[in-house]
Amino acid sequence: MSSTRIRELIVTPIAFGDPPLLNSNGVHEPLALRIILQLVLEDGTVGLGESPGGTARLERLHAAAKVVAGMDVFDTTALAAAIDAALLETVPSSHERGWTTSAIEVACLDAQGKLLDRPVSDLLGGRVRDAVPFAAYLFYKWAEHPALDGRPAITDDWGEALDPAGIVEQARLMQERYGFRSFKLKGGVLPPDEEIAAIRALAEAFPGQPLRLDPNTAWTVETSKYVARELDGVLEYLEDPAKGIEGMAEVAKDSPMPLATNMCVIAWEHLKPAVEQNAIQVLLTDHHYWGGLRRTRELAAVCEAFGLALSMHSNSHLGISLAAMTHVGAAIPNLDHSCDTHYPWNSADDVIVPGVLELRDGEIKVPTGPGLGVELDHDQLDRLHRRYVESGMRSRDDTGYMRRFQPEYERLLPRW
Structure with missing residues (x-):
């Protein structure tokens, strides 16, 4: 036709x-x-x-x-x-x-x-849940983007979070606004003992609610093992503490909690060595780089066959991606952990008409309208x-931007 x-x-x-x-x-x-x-x-x-x-x-x-x-x-x-x-x-x-x-x-x-x-979830085999759970994505952050090159400082209503008290306050705001029932902290920013203290503060402030920590390979194998021991019984999983399948496998030998990744297993050819070496126990899917929603559904079946639990990775995204994540999350039977999302940090600038995607009680209801169920603004x-x-910005450079304020800053992985 x-x-x-x-x-x-x-x-x-x-x-x-x-x-x-x-x-x-x-x-x-x-x-x-x-x-x-x-x-x-x-x-x-x-x-x-x-x-x-x-x-x-x-x-x-x-x-x-x-x-x-x-x-x-x-x-x-x-x-x-x-x-x-x-x-x-x-x-x-x-x-x-x-x-x-x-x-x-x-x-x-x-x-x-x-x-x-029909909604996209139907095209993926039908939904097994009417709402998809998401975790609050916590970050260490500055109070503002400092003034630079004639540009005034850019503030926000989240405030500064550079210590355990700041992280706990950020988590409280996330829970008040969106009802999150699990929390992820982006680590690899401060010395490991300070991040351990932040996780323990979260555990005290939100007893019984799942916690995870992701330092983005900022630690050596030995440091990773140390943090895992210190947070035994506190974390639901530890994400990408060390670099590569081999490094993660070394950590996994002694880790008392599951290890997760969205960094060392990001393509189909990585699955076999990761399973053979028992490098990970949780895979964070991401349809953006696994080839789409149907391939993500296939990936979930492979993970089920090999006993790998599933969560979902996020990058700085807007509502079209969030709708896609929600549809595929609804169609995966073995979605074992709440999914990551940056959406609370970026939703004010969304390109979709508001009203369909709302984070409530830490979940997003699966859109039931045709297709993704969202409309472009x-x-x-x-x-x-x-x-x-007008901005002239054409690529992301977290390290270069940091050096504008701290010229001595080095991108060093592992750092500790």
């Missing part, structure tokens, strides 16, 4: 506000980058997609747009193969090609759902695209 053919893929880079959140690489800049896709069919149906930003990913999406025009929106297997072939010569990494495929597959599923008048998209153009 001609109505299911793709007429064009509109690729729009945007920039939106981001607080000064600290991590093992440095600190978030005032703007984050994202790319919004509008997959237009010949009958005018539009499917929405979202991708992390940056020049390289933008160029790949433009290249993919040329090959998907004229193809059938329901033939996502052929679409993925065509995109893969178009990028193979310039992008040898299957993991990197997966970012492109995923964003376009989500747009295809959104369009399919609109044509069929075109005025907001135009505004954020203008901000992208």
Whole structure:
């Protein structure tokens, strides 16, 4: 049918506000980058997609747009193969090609759902839960983006969080506003004993509520083992304390709690050695780099076969990605832990019309409208695209931004 053919893929880079959140690489800049896709069919149906930003990913999406025009929106297997072939010569990494495929597959599923008048979760086999649980994503952070190059300081209503008391207060705000029942702390920022103290403070303030810590490979194997011993009985899992499958496997030999990753197992070829070495016990899925929602559903089945528990990774995202995460989270039977989300930090600049995606009681109800169930706010998209153009920002550089204020800062992994 001609109505299911793709007429064009509109690729729009945007920039939106981001607080000064600290991590093992440095600190978030005032703007984050994202790319919004509008997959237009010949009958005018539009499917929405979202991708992390940056020049390289933008160029790949433009290249993919040329090959998907004229193809059938329901033939996502052929679409993925065509995109893969178009990028193979310039992008040898299957993991990197997966970012492109995923964003376009989500747009295809959104369009399919609109044509069929069914939600995306139905296209993934149906939902096994009506709401998907998420964890509060806690960060060490500055009170503001300091004044720089004539730009005034940029404040927010979250305040400073640079010690256990600040982290606990941030968690209280998260719980008051969104009802979160589990908490994740982005570590790798302060010396390990200080982060251990923050986790213990959270455990005291929120007794019985699941906690996790993610230092983004900022620790050696020995430091990782030390932290795991110190937080025995406190953490539900410890995420990416050490670098690589081999490093994680060494930590896992002595760790009293499960180890999780979204860093050392990020492509299909990583699964076998990780399982063989028992490097991880929890995998954080992310449809953005596993090739899409259907591939994520397949990944969940593989994890179930090998006894790996599942959670979900997040990056600085907006509502289209959150809707996609919610649909696939609803369709995975073995979703063992609440999912990560940056959405509370970035939702004020969302590109979707508000009202569908609401974090309540630490959950998001699965949209039941056609496709992803969300609507694009075109005025907001135009505004954020203008901000992208005018800012001149084309890539994320947490380390470079940190050095603007602390010239001696080094990106050093492991640091402790």
